[in-house]
Amino acid sequence: MRKLGLALALLVLASGAACAAYPEKNIQGYIMWGAGGAMDNVSRAIVPIAQEHLGKTVILQNRTGATGAIATTFVANQPADGYSILFGAENPNLYKVTGLSQIDYDQFEPVFLMMANVGVVIVSKDSPYTSYKELIDAAASGKTITMGSTGPGGLPYVATTMIEKIHNVKFNKMQFDGEGPCITALMGGHIDAVAVGLLAAANFIHSGNVKGLAMISSERIESVASVPAVTEIYEEYRPYLPWGAFFGAFVRKETPAEALDALRSAFTKAFQDPRFDEFARTMGGVKLGIAGEEAKKYIRQNQSVAAWLLYDAGGAKFSPEEFGIERPQGK
Amino acid sequence: MEQNLQYFLIPFLSWEMMLLIWVGVFAGIWVGAIPGLSVTMAASLLISFTFSWDLNSALALICGVFVGGVYGGAITAILLNIPGAPAAIATGIEGYPLAQRGEAGKAIGLCTTVSVFASFVGILVLSVAAPVIANFSLKFSPRDFFLLAVMGILLIGSIGGGDPIKGITAGAVGVLLSMVGMDPSTGELRYTFGNIYLMAGISFVTAMIGLFGVSEALIQFRNAGKKSPKQNLDRIIPNWATFLKYLPLSIRSSLLGVFIGALPGTGGDVAALLAYDQAKRTVRNPSRPFGTGAYEGIVAPETANKGAIGGAFIPMLTLGIPGDAVTAIIIGALYIHGLKPGPMLMIETPHLFWMIVSCLSIASVALMVLGLVSVKPFAKIIEIPKEIIMPVVIILSVIGTYAIQNSVVDIFYMIGFGIIGYFLRLYGYATGPMVLGLILGPMLDANYRRAMQGAENQILPFLEGFVTNPISLFLTLSIVFLVVSQTSFYRRWRGLE
Numbered sequence: 001m002r003k004l005g006l007a008l009a010l011l012v013l014a015s016g017a018a019c020a021a022y023p024e025k026n027i028q029g030y031i032m033w034g035a036g037g038a039m040d041n042v043s044r045a046i047v048p049i050a051q052e053h054l055g056k057t058v059i060l061q062n063r064t065g066a067t068g069a070i071a072t073t074f075v076a077n078q079p080a081d082g083y084s085i086l087f088g089a090e091n092p093n094l095y096k097v098t099g100l101s102q103i104d105y106d107q108f109e110p111v112f113l114m115m116a117n118v119g120v121v122i123v124s125k126d127s128p129y130t131s132y133k134e135l136i137d138a139a140a141s142g143k144t145i146t147m148g149s150t151g152p153g154g155l156p157y158v159a160t161t162m163i164e165k166i167h168n169v170k171f172n173k174m175q176f177d178g179e180g181p182c183i184t185a186l187m188g189g190h191i192d193a194v195a196v197g198l199l200a201a202a203n204f205i206h207s208g209n210v211k212g213l214a215m216i217s218s219e220r221i222e223s224v225a226s227v228p229a230v231t232e233i234y235e236e237y238r239p240y241l242p243w244g245a246f247f248g249a250f251v252r253k254e255t256p257a258e259a260l261d262a263l264r265s266a267f268t269k270a271f272q273d274p275r276f277d278e279f280a281r282t283m284g285g286v287k288l289g290i291a292g293e294e295a296k297k298y299i300r301q302n303q304s305v306a307a308w309l310l311y312d313a314g315g316a317k318f319s320p321e322e323f324g325i326e327r328p329q330g331k
Numbered sequence: 332m333e334q335n336l337q338y339f340l341i342p343f344l345s346w347e348m349m350l351l352i353w354v355g356v357f358a359g360i361w362v363g364a365i366p367g368l369s370v371t372m373a374a375s376l377l378i379s380f381t382f383s384w385d386l387n388s389a390l391a392l393i394c395g396v397f398v399g400g401v402y403g404g405a406i407t408a409i410l411l412n413i414p415g416a417p418a419a420i421a422t423g424i425e426g427y428p429l430a431q432r433g434e435a436g437k438a439i440g441l442c443t444t445v446s447v448f449a450s451f452v453g454i455l456v457l458s459v460a461a462p463v464i465a466n467f468s469l470k471f472s473p474r475d476f477f478l479l480a481v482m483g484i485l486l487i488g489s490i491g492g493g494d495p496i497k498g499i500t501a502g503a504v505g506v507l508l509s510m511v512g513m514d515p516s517t518g519e520l521r522y523t524f525g526n527i528y529l530m531a532g533i534s535f536v537t538a539m540i541g542l543f544g545v546s547e548a549l550i551q552f553r554n555a556g557k558k559s560p561k562q563n564l565d566r567i568i569p570n571w572a573t574f575l576k577y578l579p580l581s582i583r584s585s586l587l588g589v590f591i592g593a594l595p596g597t598g599g600d601v602a603a604l605l606a607y608d609q610a611k612r613t614v615r616n617p618s619r620p621f622g623t624g625a626y627e628g629i630v631a632p633e634t635a636n637k638g639a640i641g642g643a644f645i646p647m648l649t650l651g652i653p654g655d656a657v658t659a660i661i662i663g664a665l666y667i668h669g670l671k672p673g674p675m676l677m678i679e680t681p682h683l684f685w686m687i688v689s690c691l692s693i694a695s696v697a698l699m700v701l702g703l704v705s706v707k708p709f710a711k712i713i714e715i716p717k718e719i720i721m722p723v724v725i726i727l728s729v730i731g732t733y734a735i736q737n738s739v740v741d742i743f744y745m746i747g748f749g750i751i752g753y754f755l756r757l758y759g760y761a762t763g764p765m766v767l768g769l770i771l772g773p774m775l776d777a778n779y780r781r782a783m784q785g786a787e788n789q790i791l792p793f794l795e796g797f798v799t800n801p802i803s804l805f806l807t808l809s810i811v812f813l814v815v816s817q818t819s820f821y822r823r824w825r826g827l828e
Binding site: 040044045052059060061062065066070144146172173174175176177180181184185187188189190191204205206207208209275278279282283323 | 375378383468470471472473513514515532595599650651652663666669671672673674675678744777780781784785787
């Protein structure tokens with residue numbers, strides 16, 4: 001009888017502990033890209049607001065490397081208790097087809113997708129190429145053009161592959177730890193051009209340090225209205241658009257609903273906060289603000305465009321079919 | 332011009348900012364000194380902590396902690412032979428023997444004075460030449476960063492504190508360990524043996540805490556019971572003559588530090604190392620032979636890493652590119668407060684630049700006062716029996732390691748490195764080179780890959796670049812000189828043997 005009483009008491013205590021509200025302690029946030037890049041900026045802009053609603057601190061760290069695979073794999077191996085958040089971009093969508101990693105967003109549940117990011121092809125202000133056509137013609141004539149890259153699967157890499165496929169040219173690629181370092185290298189003249197997300201490039205285009213040659217989109221973007229949309233110059237891009245990067249917060253699939261809901265609610269409130277609005281406006285990103293099923297659908301669509309693009313261009317080791325990735329509609 | 336002066340005066344007119352700077356410097360000194368805690372970690376926590384504050388107050392505190400923190404690492408290096416940061420390794424090599432002779436007071440006093448001087452040099456360069464230097468630093472290609480890393484690796488042997496061969500061996504092990512993890516370009520796993528914890532690589536901070544703090548504590552257990560040397564604290568503040576004697580060296584080293592700090596991605600650690608080596612080469616008659624307590628060996632690295640503080644702000648404020656880890660975190664803070672770090676920063680928010688210059692200046696003055704005032708209490712720490720201090724060091728190391736990313740695995744790593752460090756030192760190997768190897772390895776690896784990619788993976792163009800590009804040529808010749816100057820042929824020619 002005494003033993004039963006003891007067992008019951010322990011059970012009550014244990015369940016009491018389990019019932020303690022999330023979050024009980026600080027949360028770790030792992031950003032898959034480096035300091036100063038778009039992913040880093042978006043994460044560091046929304047997290048301080050979100051943590052006001054959570055009541056605990058989210059400690060942010062950059063865990064870079066292997067196009068975000070290091071951070072993705074790391075968080076996938078942490079306990080699914082909601083205390084490890086992955087701040088990720090669109091790169092994991094391509095891990096399986098490039099053979100980089102077997103762990104991608106299939107193992108995760110999207111908490112919230114904050115922003116989308118359109119690609120822009122930029123050159124330094126002293127570049128001999130003053131228009132997109134000149135750049136493409138130079139590449140087509142056999143001249144070696146060095147494009148910056150952030151690794152297989154990154155936005156610059158996929159954009160470059162798209163360009164190579166459409167114009168039947170080949171670029172030389174130099175790899176950096178993120179879009180920020182790519183832009184630094186561009187300004188120093190160590191690479192000829194790079195396709196990066198507008199979020200990273202906007203400030204540099206405004207200050208005149210770099211020139212935007214073309215937006216990888218079917219229409220111009222308000223904050224950099226002087227940069228032509230690529231479809232204005234080459235209609236051939238249209239079937240691949242819209243395409244771009246996205247930035248979101250993710251937790252492991254098996255995370256308890258209580259934690260997931262708390263996080264989702266905090267991020268949604270942070271997203272609607274005027275402070276984040278101001279940030280989004282000045283950075284030139286496209287606000288997404290989706291979660292749940294809608295987010296999953298968005299991610300799948302992004303994956304199918306990028307994976308099949310890469311595969312058709314010969315840049316993928318494995319066929320998307322092997323992983324059940326469907327062809328995007330009408331391509 | 333007048334506008335700029337107004338901006339410069341902002342912190343002087345706000346008692347809140349003034350207080351925060353002084354508090355920051357004080358806190359920074361302790362954070363930098365305590366083994367296990369680091370400036371980067373403190374800055375990171377401060378960003379979240381100050382999120383809801385006014386931007387000016389937040390920046391004032393962070394600047395204070397930055398300045399104090401970089402200085403703090405030297406204190407424990409001198410007193411306990413435990414560098415608080417890699418930037419203080421060289422300082423410890425010369426400073427610890429001084430403390431053993433009872434001259435800790437003089438050592439710290441000199442260290443403080445020249446640190447403040449160097450800090451002002453960095454701030455001056457920042458104020459006067461920031462855009463010029465920033466643009467120049469952009470010209471550094473991956474090949475040049477590779478050469479800098481090679482230079483750093485070559486110098487590792489010289490900070491072995493004893494047998495250079497053993498120093499190089501330890502450094503080589505450090506570089507080897509830095510290769511563990513995922514390949515930065517292709518994501519291939521290297522030496523991970525299927526263990527996911529190894530996949531993220533070996534964090535040099537954890538290794539450093541173990542190799543410096545814990546290994547020193549373990550070694551000192553063998554000295555338990557020995558009386559600690561009594562410290563002579565009569566004259567701490569160096570007199571004018573002393574200061575002037577070291578002035579040329581201070582200026583050289585701080586300028587070197589400013590420049591290295593201005594290069595994106597490299598900071599005080601590399602600067603201190605290069606400055607220490609430069610001192611060993613250029614100082615004819617050191618106060619004592621290097622390695623046994625030469626004051627020059629404290630002046631050079633400490634002025635370099637303070638100069639690097641101002642230097643790190645150069646690319647950060649003019650281009651929005653972080654000069655080192657702490658400025659990268661400060662960029663995050665600026666975003667959070669609604670600013671746009673980047674080339675537009677000085678144009679759209681000009682007050683920010685001068686306000687930061689001002690905060691750093693006030694922080695330097697605070698450093699002078701607080702640093703000197705703290706000398707006596709710090710020096711007394713040495714006199715505490717080892718049996719009490721060393722266990723405290725171990726506890727702090729565990730706490731500091733866990734504080735990085737709440738990972739118990741890190742603690743095991745740290746203890747493992749501590750034990751490795753203990754055995755290394757038992758056999759005469761130094762641990763400083765190993766930590767530097769861990770830091771320089773990735774710099775060597777990634778930049779070599781980029782340089783090759785730039786040459787389209789062709790050997791000839793790759794090698795050509797070393798002689799055709801002026802910066803690369805200069806660095807290559809410097810490395811050749813570094814190597815040749817060690818050979819007996821050269822030394823005989825210069826009459827040094």
